[in-house]
């Protein structure tokens with residue numbers, strides 16, 4: 517890693533900018549109070565980039581992302597850009613970042629904090645202590661497979677086409693990440709597919725099994741069909757440690773897992789590429805929540821997923837686990853103290869704005885650091 521730590525912040529759309537403002541405050545705090553400084557640049561992505569440049573991600577911003585040690589992204593999308601053709605929509609900017617930086621492993625933890633155990637729509641007894649990690653394949657599968665498109669078949673009939681494709685290499689590299697992470701956790705991996713219906717799922721299962729036998733026999737491996745997994749996540753989510761799955765199933769199951777924790781506003785994610793010859797690993801960190809246009813600009817969004825994403829960034833890109841833990845502890849304390857943004861509001865708690873949540877967290881950081 518070069519001497520200075522290069523961070524690119526892409527606030528994006530909707531609540532992205534207001535959430536990233538709080539993230540920025542904590543980055544500044546790290547410089548002031550812990551002597552950890554970053555070379556921070558900001559750029560546009562999504563609808564914001566469309567408005568300024570006509571495209572959801574410019575080549576210049578893509579190059580900034582490639583030059584950075586890590587990218588922190590807010591959120592993309594909104595009703596204003598929904599009528600635009602697919603390739604020029606805000607989401608296409610995010611997909612291009614993922615694809616061009618080859619961020620094939622998407623880590624989506626779902627953690628139930630004790631202070632928020634009642635925020636879950638499931639019974640507290642079912643989710644208390646939940647700590648699972650979804651590793652979603654992010655640069656392949658039906659999101660990128662060819663052929664794709666909408667075909668005119670004549671006679672007023674049209675056909676929509678998308679293709680699920682996976683190579684053995686794509687399957688193995690993401691499964692490897694899952695097994696390695698499981699070793700640092702509870703050593704259990706559940707691989708999720710539809711091997712009962714799809715050839716790509718059958719291949720997925722075969723390759724994960726092979727890799728397991730060759731390199732990871734110390735990790736416990738199980739397999740599950742995606743539909744069953746969706747059900748098991750609700751029935752008994754604590755049975756899981758690490759779930760590894762393809763792009764589309766991972767998209768769906770990670771939203772479901774997120775809701776187990778009570779609020780999308782709490783969950784971070786990391787998207788990682790392969791480590792190159794210089795030991796650098798392309799990485800992008802973003803909250804799982806979207807741009808939430810309905811509440812954008814009102815200073816009521818929950819900044820915690822953004823802050824937890826920063827913590828993941830410190831841990832995975834900069835080897836700063838102590839600072840990551842500090843942020844997580846500060847958040848935990850503030851929640852214990854009763855502060856709640858609207859999305860996690862509960863009876864008897866104190867409702868606060870995005871900014872006030874940020875204030876409280878920086879104050880908690882000061883105290884922890886004293």
Ligand code: IPM
Pocket residue numbers: 593607610611767
């Ligand atoms: C996600 C989102 C994206 C996806 C959208 C915004 C393209 O839902 O990160 O889960 O489908 O991957």
Ligand code: MG
Pocket residue numbers: 767768771
């Ligand atoms: Mg999604």
